[in-house]
Amino acid sequence: GTVHYHDFIVKETNVTRLCMTKSVLTVNDSFLGPVIKARRGDTVYVNLHNQGDYGLTLHWHGVRQPRNPWSDGPEFITQCAIQPSTNFTYEINFTEEEGTVWWHAHSDWTRETVHGAIVVLPAEGTTYPFPEPDGEEIIILGAWYVGKLNLIVEEDLAQGVNMPNSNGYLINGYPGDLIVECTMRQTYRWVVEYGKTYLIRLVTAVLDAEVFFAIAGHNLTVVGMDGAYIKPIVTPYIAASPGRTMDILFTADQTPGLYYMASREHQSEDATVTGFDHSNATAIVEYQGNYSYSGTPLFPDDLPVYRDFKASEIFTAQIRSLASQEYPVDVPLDITTRMFVVVSMNVIYCDDSCQSGHEILSTLNNISWLDPPVDILKAYYWNISGIYGDFPDYPPTWYNFTGDYFDDSIVFTSKGTKVKVLNFNETVELIFQGTNVLFGSMNHPMHLHGQSFYVIGSGYGNFNNETDPLTFNLVNPPKLNTYPVPKNGWIAIRFRADNPGVWFFHCHLQHHQSWGMAGVFIVLNGDTEETSMRPPPPGMPSCPSWTIPFEF
Numbered sequence: 001g002t003v004h005y006h007d008f009i010v011k012e013t014n015v016t017r018l019c020m021t022k023s024v025l026t027v028n029d030s031f032l033g034p035v036i037k038a039r040r041g042d043t044v045y046v047n048l049h050n051q052g053d054y055g056l057t058l059h060w061h062g063v064r065q066p067r068n069p070w071s072d073g074p075e076f077i078t079q080c081a082i083q084p085s086t087n088f089t090y091e092i093n094f095t096e097e098e099g100t101v102w103w104h105a106h107s108d109w110t111r112e113t114v115h116g117a118i119v120v121l122p123a124e125g126t127t128y129p130f131p132e133p134d135g136e137e138i139i140i141l142g143a144w145y146v147g148k149l150n151l152i153v154e155e156d157l158a159q160g161v162n163m164p165n166s167n168g169y170l171i172n173g174y175p176g177d178l179i180v181e182c183t184m185r186q187t188y189r190w191v192v193e194y195g196k197t198y199l200i201r202l203v204t205a206v207l208d209a210e211v212f213f214a215i216a217g218h219n220l221t222v223v224g225m226d227g228a229y230i231k232p233i234v235t236p237y238i239a240a241s242p243g244r245t246m247d248i249l250f251t252a253d254q255t256p257g258l259y260y261m262a263s264r265e266h267q268s269e270d271a272t273v274t275g276f277d278h279s280n281a282t283a284i285v286e287y288q289g290n291y292s293y294s295g296t297p298l299f300p301d302d303l304p305v306y307r308d309f310k311a312s313e314i315f316t317a318q319i320r321s322l323a324s325q326e327y328p329v330d331v332p333l334d335i336t337t338r339m340f341v342v343v344s345m346n347v348i349y350c351d352d353s354c355q356s357g358h359e360i361l362s363t364l365n366n367i368s369w370l371d372p373p374v375d376i377l378k379a380y381y382w383n384i385s386g387i388y389g390d391f392p393d394y395p396p397t398w399y400n401f402t403g404d405y406f407d408d409s410i411v412f413t414s415k416g417t418k419v420k421v422l423n424f425n426e427t428v429e430l431i432f433q434g435t436n437v438l439f440g441s442m443n444h445p446m447h448l449h450g451q452s453f454y455v456i457g458s459g460y461g462n463f464n465n466e467t468d469p470l471t472f473n474l475v476n477p478p479k480l481n482t483y484p485v486p487k488n489g490w491i492a493i494r495f496r497a498d499n500p501g502v503w504f505f506h507c508h509l510q511h512h513q514s515w516g517m518a519g520v521f522i523v524l525n526g527d528t529e530e531t532s533m534r535p536p537p538p539g540m541p542s543c544p545s546w547t548i549p550f551e552f
């Protein structure tokens with residue numbers, strides 16, 4: 001493959017949205033960040049020069065990074081932050097994924113503005129499993145906060161109160177002209193040619209909401225998801241969780257004119273919203289050419305409304321892998337490790353610093369992730385003891401997870417840094433079970449670093465160990481890296497632990513990640529060099545809050 005080099009200069013830049021200017025972190029002076037383009041089989045180096053005021057890291061969401069956790073990026077998991085006035089070079093290996101994935105900052109809430117698309121073209125000499133499109137278009141669904149996000153979050157976390165919600169949504173960086181509370185008209189326009197078919201590369205960079213997306217008057221054909229091709233889905237709208245990427249074929253075959261594309265919040269962490277119009281972001285699809293056009297663009301009337309869980313379910317239920325000769329399914333059939341992980345909202349008593357006496361936390365198996373003083377990868381690689389403990393395979397108590405009332409032993413939680421260690425090549429079946437604790441039930445888009453997983457089943461209520469496995473799809477389940485655990489329900493996933501390293505898994509709602517809905521897999525080395533982690537690259541950032549007993 002080819003080797004590509006990029007320099008990413010991160011610094012504070014003033015950006016105006018929703019009638020308000022604030023200083024945000026940008027890459028190479030632009031929001032949105034640059035596009036990385038490569039072929040499958042290529043290697044990309046990104047040298048991040050941090051000229052901002054805070055430390056940060058970058059993550060290549062959906063890229064497997066075989067044997068190379070050193071460049072995966074989540075802060076406190078595979079590295080410490082790249083400090084202001086320093087730089088670090090990431091090595092990204094595109095070996096398995098094809099289609100659209102993305103990159104984003106992975107420390108605190110910096111991914112609000114530090115993100116961009118990654119386009120992985122088919123390997124040299126190969127083609128798409130669909131006709132070559134006439135053109136391509138990147139669409140990034142984002143969110144905007146009025147106010148300096150990291151400062152608001154810091155304050156809210158310290159007080160133990162709810163964290164801020166976005167004030168509006170964006171399409172390719174702009175809220176669109178249907179936002180009523182702000183007179184500023186900032187709309188992204190995409191010019192298309194009649195009769196042509198385009199490949200839309202869609203990235204869901206929204207922080208804390210699931211969204212619907214549609215283009216007025218046009219069907220969408222979804223052909224890829226999370227960096228893998230899927231069985232085409234022809235649909236008037238899509239539903240996407242934070243983190244999800246899609247490849248979508250779009251044919252400009254309607255009467256030439258202007259059409260709105262719109263994204264609308266599906267569900268968010270907090271439904272009580274004040275301020276700007278929270279619900280619709282729009283952009284305009286404009287047919288090129290000479291035609292007379294009067295009136296306002298058509299709005300997509302197939303766009304489902306807020307909290308239309310049925311519409312989300314109908315879309316999601318259609319996702320299947322290609323499962324063809326060329327794109328076979330290799331879902332593990334003999335399982336060596338079974339886990340049952342309860343995904344929940346909880347609370348914890350807090351010290352005098354917090355107003356209410358307790359604060360909200362999010363948990364996995366009733367443990368809320370606590371960042372260690374040195375990243376897990378260093379601690380593992382250099383055998384530093386006392387940094388992490390064992391992540392439990394099962395919840396501490398079995399209860400009616402989706403019931404309405406819970407006693408204190410279930411509502412309250414504790415913080416911990418817990419890691420699940422897997423032998424190389426172990427086959428894992430994991431049930432993620434949602435709960436109704438604190439009546440805070442909602443979808444949790446669970447994301448795994450280091451590999452995609454097969455989603456073999458899902459359902460509502462409590463997982464039934466006897467009957468639900470009979471419904472598992474082992475024939476053509478989709479292979480994805482992010483999947484919503486349904487509100488008051490469960491999902492079953494399977495994967496083979498054949499990527500040695502340290503891999504984060506967490507809810508991709510930023511609120512929930514910050515509140516601790518996270519854990520880590522360590523996949524141990526196999527017997528050969530090819531089945532072992534690579535050695536660390538030069539210049540891994542050191543960890544300022546940790547007294548180093550020896551030099552790395």
Ligand code: C2O
Nearest residue numbers: 061074243447504
């Ligand atoms: Cu898209 Cu851990 O992240």
Ligand code: CU
Nearest residue numbers: 444507509512
């Ligand atoms: Cu969540």
